[in-house]
Amino acid sequence: MHTPSPDWRDAAALAARLLLAVLFLGxxxxxxxxxxxxxxxxxxxxxxxxxxxxxxxxxxxxxxxxVLGVAVTPTALALAAYCGATSLFHFLPDDPWQMTIFVKNWAVAGGCLALAALGPGRFALPLRIPRGR
Known part of the structure; x- marks a missing residue:
């Protein structure tokens, strides 16, 4: 079985970050x-x-x-929670369109959890935290 190279995973992490970012920026x-x-x-x-x-x-x-790849894990975890919470606005079982959005929110939450586990990948801005003196 072929295992994806780390370069492939870095590109996938970048694509995941950008695709999810488009949704939230939109x-x-x-x-x-x-x-x-x-x-x-x-x-x-x-x-x-x-x-x-x-x-x-x-x-x-x-x-x-x-987009920048900064604080990806905590951001993705917060976004997963946000998607779960906001899905409740769309829980209207008599409205198929709203139920589709409800399910979509949980799918996006899953993508955010996967991104949180994967991390930002190599194509991200380095986060430099100033050290105390």
């Missing part, structure tokens, strides 16, 4: 351009509508972290 743009859609979901669940703005900031920051 979500940030969508919330910025048309916040009413997300606000409607919040309102339907009795949650404060102002939560749309921290969600936008989280989507943007997490997406950027994935």
């Amino acid at each position: 979500g940030a743009v969508q919330k910025l351009v048309s916040p009413g859609d997300a606000i409607g979901l919040l309102t339907d669940r009795g949650l404060p509508t102002l939560l749309v703005w921290p969600a936008l900031a989280f989507n943007a920051a997490a997406g950027l972290a994935l």
Whole structure:
């Protein structure tokens, strides 16, 4: 059986980071351009509508972290939890479209968990943490 080379895994990690980042960066743009859609979901669940703005900031920051390959494991773990939590907005068993989004959120959570386990790969910015003096 052929085992993928580390170079292949690095390329796969980069592709995974970028593909997932597109989803979350797109979500940030969508919330910025048309916040009413997300606000409607919040309102339907009795949650404060102002939560749309921290969600936008989280989507943007997490997406950027994935693109750059910075703090990938904690970011991917946080995104997996975010996908699980936000899937509940779409749990509407009588609406096949919303149930598809519900399942998609759990699939994306799985991808984020796999990325958290894989790590950023070689094609990532090095994170330099300043040491105390």
